[in-house]
Amino acid sequence: MKTRVVVLGAGFGGLELSTVLSEAIGNDLDLTLIDKNDSFVFGFSKLDLMFGHTTSDAVRIPYKRIAKRGVRFRQENVKSIDPDARRVVTNRETYDADALVVALGADYDTSATPGLAEGGYEFYSIGGAERLRGVLDRFSKGHAIVGVASAPFKCPPAPTEAALLLHDHLKARGVRNACEISYVMPFPAPIPPSPETSRALVAAFAERDIRYFPGRSVRSLDPRRRVAILDNDVEMPYDLFLGVPKHRVPDVVTESGMTEDGWIPVSPATLKTRYPNVYAVGDVASADVPKAGMFAEAAARVVAASIIADVKGSEHPQDFDGAGSCYIEFGSGLVGRVDMNFLSEPSPKGVFMEPSVALSEEKRRFADMRVARWFGE
Numbered sequence: 001m002k003t004r005v006v007v008l009g010a011g012f013g014g015l016e017l018s019t020v021l022s023e024a025i026g027n028d029l030d031l032t033l034i035d036k037n038d039s040f041v042f043g044f045s046k047l048d049l050m051f052g053h054t055t056s057d058a059v060r061i062p063y064k065r066i067a068k069r070g071v072r073f074r075q076e077n078v079k080s081i082d083p084d085a086r087r088v089v090t091n092r093e094t095y096d097a098d099a100l101v102v103a104l105g106a107d108y109d110t111s112a113t114p115g116l117a118e119g120g121y122e123f124y125s126i127g128g129a130e131r132l133r134g135v136l137d138r139f140s141k142g143h144a145i146v147g148v149a150s151a152p153f154k155c156p157p158a159p160t161e162a163a164l165l166l167h168d169h170l171k172a173r174g175v176r177n178a179c180e181i182s183y184v185m186p187f188p189a190p191i192p193p194s195p196e197t198s199r200a201l202v203a204a205f206a207e208r209d210i211r212y213f214p215g216r217s218v219r220s221l222d223p224r225r226r227v228a229i230l231d232n233d234v235e236m237p238y239d240l241f242l243g244v245p246k247h248r249v250p251d252v253v254t255e256s257g258m259t260e261d262g263w264i265p266v267s268p269a270t271l272k273t274r275y276p277n278v279y280a281v282g283d284v285a286s287a288d289v290p291k292a293g294m295f296a297e298a299a300a301r302v303v304a305a306s307i308i309a310d311v312k313g314s315e316h317p318q319d320f321d322g323a324g325s326c327y328i329e330f331g332s333g334l335v336g337r338v339d340m341n342f343l344s345e346p347s348p349k350g351v352f353m354e355p356s357v358a359l360s361e362e363k364r365r366f367a368d369m370r371v372a373r374w375f376g377e
Contacts, residue, residue: 002030002070003311006088006095008078009103010035010063012293013282013300015374017101018071020304025311026069032095033073034088039063040374041126042367043155043293047162047329049129050136051169056126065375078104081256083275099277099307102264103300104250106154106283106291112246113149119223120147120241123162124154132242136169141178142239145228147218148185150246154283154291159183159244160190160201161329166242167208168331181210182238184230186217194350197328197338204330218243247291249284261286268343269319271303277310279303287320289342294324322348327363330355335363 005021007014010033018033045059063073076090086097108124110117121135122128146163163183170176183205189198205212217231221241228236249259258264263286264273271279271287281287281303282296289295298320305317322343328336334355342348353359 002028003307004096004098005029005031005101005307006086006097006099007031007033007101007103008035008081008088009105009282009284010037010040010073011103011105011282011296012370013103013296014101015040015370016297017103017281017300017304018066018068019374020301021307022068022071024304024308026071028311029070031071033063033066033071034076034078034090034095035063035073036075036077037063038075042370043158044161044327044329044363044367046123046126046129047158047165049126050123050132050162051165052133052137056130061371061375067376078250078252081252081258083256083258083273083278086275086278097277099279099310101300101303102253102258102273102278102280102284103282103296104253104284106247107250108245109248110245112248113218113220113243115221115223116149116218116241116243116245119221119226120228120243122243122245124158124244135240136166137173139170139179139240140173140175143180143182143237144240144242145182145184145218145236145238146242147183147228148244149218151186151217152291153244153247155326156187156290156292157191157326157328159185159242162242163210164204164208164331165329167210181208182213182236183210184213184216184218184228184236186215188215190214191326191338191350193340193342193348194338194352196352197336197350200336200352200354201328201330208331247283253284268322270306271299271320272306279306287322289322289324290326290340292324292326294326295322295342298324327359327366328355333357333360335360337362 039060190201191197264280281299283291302320336355337353
């Protein structure tokens with residue numbers, strides 16, 4: 001009998017998990033990878049889209065390219081999840097699993113921030129990034145705010161990158177002197193576990209005359225008055241608002257009964273849920289790591305090793321170490337990198353690599369390697 005694995009979500013976590021299991025037990029594997037979308041997009045591509053450096057067609061990698069032993073991709077909408085029975089119902093079929101992995105990511109709740117939909121723009125979705133492309137090309141004077149509605153949110157460096165790249169965009173168009181840029185975010189520092197990285201980013205803000213408001217979130221917008229209202233009741237007038245909406249699990253996950261405090265609780269060491277042979281990885285889980293692709297990828301390898309151990313009757317794999325890296329766009333073609341370990345004792349640790357052209361090229365190679373690994377034979 002082949003091992004039946006159902007993976008919900010084909011992001012970093014789902015793709016890496018499917019690849020590892022295919023390589024290890026492909027002939028004995030019956031893995032169904034389900035996603036509502038027809039293609040994969042790297043998160044950082046959305047910044048390239050909004051600033052006009054690429055097109056949506058160029059950044060989409062079709063899931064139909066997946067060619068892995070024992071793996072089949074299905075573009076379907078998940079309608080219900082029964083974690084007790086490890087049963088998933090989609091708009092087309094019902095799937096029963098020996099091991100179920102929930103990697104559905106996080107959705108954006110724009111309505112949770114009053115006025116955001118009417119008076120601002122979000123740039124975390126493909127559609128939002130595409131809409132901003134024309135808006136940014138027309139913005140020539142006034143106050144632009146990059147603001148985060150609440151934490152946690154995907155890819156913590158992303159709004160920082162947006163502020164820095166907005167500076168570059170306006171400067172290239174010759175209108176930077178007519179514009180102000182402010183950045184509002186709920187963390188006390190841009191990258192709290194890495195003081196060195198945070199110092200470099202705060203210095204970059206100062207060099208570019210970007211006003212920085214740490215430890216604050218955007219509670220609402222008043223579109224009529226063009227004012228952003230922060231969580232301490234301070235009002236900030238704006239002409240352009242680029243927002244990171246509140247994140248939440250997809251409705252189908254909430255309806256499954258798996259969540260606590262808004263997310264699926266998991267063992268930090270194994271990514272196991274309280275349901276036997278049910279795991280959660282990536283943005284949907286409450287693991288003590290950032291909601292970022294490289295951490296979901298690392299967590300998926302731990303889950304894959306656990307499933308392989310069950311199939312082969314081997315020893316339990318090493319625990320998840322909470323390690324991962326994030327590339328950070330500093331503008332002017334320079335990219336930095338921070339290597340983090342969030343489960344280190346006594347506290348999370350980060351090592352910063354100064355921004356360089358070489359790291360920009362490394363980031364490109366990183367993406368190319370993932371495409372080849374996840375979508376190749």
